[in-house]
Amino acid sequence: MDLLIVDDEASLRDFLSIVFEEEGWRVETAGSLAAARLAHAKHEPDLILCDLMLPDGSGIDLLREVKASAPSVAVIMITAHTSTKSAVEALKAGAFDYIAKPFDIDELKIIVRNAVERKELEDENIHLRTALEERFTFSNIIGRSARMQEIFSVVGRIAKTSSTVLISGDSGTGKELIARAIHYTSGRRGKFVSINCGALPETLLESELFGHERGAFTGAIREKRGLFHEADRGTIFLDEIGETSTAMQIKLLRVLQDHVVRRVGSNSETQVEVRVIAATNRDLAESIRAGTFREDLFYRINVIPITLPPLRQRREDIALLVEHFITKYSKTLGVPQKRISSDAMRLIEKYSWPGNVRELENVIERMIALESSDVLTTKSLPEHVLLGGAIPDMTFELPPAGISLESHLEGIGKFFMLKALERSGGVQTQAAELLRMSFRSFRYYAKKYDLIVREGRNDETVEVEDEK
Numbered sequence: 001m002d003l004l005i006v007d008d009e010a011s012l013r014d015f016l017s018i019v020f021e022e023e024g025w026r027v028e029t030a031g032s033l034a035a036a037r038l039a040h041a042k043h044e045p046d047l048i049l050c051d052l053m054l055p056d057g058s059g060i061d062l063l064r065e066v067k068a069s070a071p072s073v074a075v076i077m078i079t080a081h082t083s084t085k086s087a088v089e090a091l092k093a094g095a096f097d098y099i100a101k102p103f104d105i106d107e108l109k110i111i112v113r114n115a116v117e118r119k120e121l122e123d124e125n126i127h128l129r130t131a132l133e134e135r136f137t138f139s140n141i142i143g144r145s146a147r148m149q150e151i152f153s154v155v156g157r158i159a160k161t162s163s164t165v166l167i168s169g170d171s172g173t174g175k176e177l178i179a180r181a182i183h184y185t186s187g188r189r190g191k192f193v194s195i196n197c198g199a200l201p202e203t204l205l206e207s208e209l210f211g212h213e214r215g216a217f218t219g220a221i222r223e224k225r226g227l228f229h230e231a232d233r234g235t236i237f238l239d240e241i242g243e244t245s246t247a248m249q250i251k252l253l254r255v256l257q258d259h260v261v262r263r264v265g266s267n268s269e270t271q272v273e274v275r276v277i278a279a280t281n282r283d284l285a286e287s288i289r290a291g292t293f294r295e296d297l298f299y300r301i302n303v304i305p306i307t308l309p310p311l312r313q314r315r316e317d318i319a320l321l322v323e324h325f326i327t328k329y330s331k332t333l334g335v336p337q338k339r340i341s342s343d344a345m346r347l348i349e350k351y352s353w354p355g356n357v358r359e360l361e362n363v364i365e366r367m368i369a370l371e372s373s374d375v376l377t378t379k380s381l382p383e384h385v386l387l388g389g390a391i392p393d394m395t396f397e398l399p400p401a402g403i404s405l406e407s408h409l410e411g412i413g414k415f416f417m418l419k420a421l422e423r424s425g426g427v428q429t430q431a432a433e434l435l436r437m438s439f440r441s442f443r444y445y446a447k448k449y450d451l452i453v454r455e456g457r458n459d460e461t462v463e464v465e466d467e468k
């Protein structure tokens with residue numbers, strides 16, 4: 001590690017050089033601000049010890065410049081006499097700490113050691129667990145985004161009523177979770193019963209929902225209670241209501257209007273007291289226009305509409321969800337609580353998540369199952385997440401604000417390397433050939449960009465393949 005000592009007193013520079021060289025540092029010294037600037041540019045030190053008062057200016061200026069160009073460099077200020085004002089100023093400008101002259105060398109050593117420790121921690125890139133999760137949870141549903149917070153507040157307000165709710169949202173956005181939350185905060189005494197209306201043929205759906213008499217149809221050997229009965233004084237969740245036939249929609253309308261159900265094959269009706277929550281990932285307004293969904297039923301169920309936004313429209317929820325699922329699956333899989341690197345988190349936050357929270361949950365579960373170390377890194381991310389996230393916005397237009405050509409070119413490089421790896425099934429020699437690159441430089445960049453994610457295939461096995 002490199003240390004730069006900036007002080008106009010030559011004897012102090014020499015003393016500190018000897019002390020820190022003994023501690024294993026490579027030391028450079030400078031006696032003025034100008035010399036310090038040169039030394040900083042040339043040696044890129046990890047740590048700077050800097051006197052506050054220099055013959056050609058203030059150490060604070062150097063501190064500011066260093067922090068602007070290389071924020072990870074730790075700077076410790078040496079002040080001539082205890083002046084709280086300049087100490088505060090230094091800390092505000094980003095100094096790690098300060099020490100007042102005359103100082104005890106052991107005290108300085110401790111400050112330096114602390115600075116190194118913190119730098120190592122930062123370099124390790126560990127995404128520190130947010131203690132915020134608790135505050136953004138509504139009966140196990142995570143969301144800090146304004147839209148989710150708004151939904152929680154609606155759920156809180158309507159849970160105790162018996163109004164019908166229509167939850168819409170793409171697949172995996174948490175529709176069923178919200179439906180359960182409504183039921184469990186409602187204080188309703190009956191059960192929560194859930195049925196996927198799109199999964200059953202019409203006749204079966206009818207007897208599931210309303211029950212049937214003995215002998216009502218072939219195979220109806222004994223009479224059966226329907227789910228509306230099961231859910232009496234509770235809640236029935238009609239998932240994918242947009243998939244029902246219009247004939248079924250008329251029957252549902254009747255239950256909603258009159259609170260009575262008629263078993264298949266029966267000629268009497270029974271009263272039920274059921275709260276209905278329906279869900280759909282279709283645009284029902286569109287279905288009404290197309291004539292596949294009855295408008296009167298729509299108005300009956302759309303009393304309280306709740307629309308769950310896709311995950312990519314509430315990216316601020318992603319990190320919390322990731323933490324939540326890491327805890328959940330570390331527990332269920334019986335492994336010590338894992339952490340995630342901030343690089344991996346960044347890619348996860350960038351990805352578009354077409355399968356929404358369910359897809360995110362599956363990815364985290366898989367990463368935890370496959371990662372043997374404590375930290376989930378970009379290496380354990382599935383290729384499509386890497387591919388989606390690793391590419392900085394690829395554009396062939398020059399945006400008004402300009403672009404960083406270098407990182408743009410790097411993005412294109414990564415993109416083709418990933419494509420080549422995909423095509424070669426992860427064999428690096430073949431991928432290198434596809435890109436007219438030497439294996440050596442392919443391997444170098446693949447490592448640099450963290451592109452090798454195939455399970456059970458590490459550099460060694462690939463190198464063996466290279467030799468045959």
Ligand SMILES: Nc1ncnc2c1ncn2[C@@H]1O[C@H](COP(=O)(O)OP(=O)(O)OP(=O)(O)O)[C@@H](O)[C@H]1O
Nearest residue numbers: 140141142170171172173174175176177357358361
């Ligand atoms: N905000 C959230 N916080 C925590 N877990 C969530 C959240 N949203 C969804 N999940 C989890 O994601 C998974 C999918 O949620 P759910 O089944 O409720 O989605 P859905 O909208 O009903 O999906 P589909 O349309 O595919 O049926 C579940 O395991 C659920 O626990």
Ligand SMILES: [Mg+2]
Nearest residue numbers: 172175176239
């Ligand atoms: Mg669902």
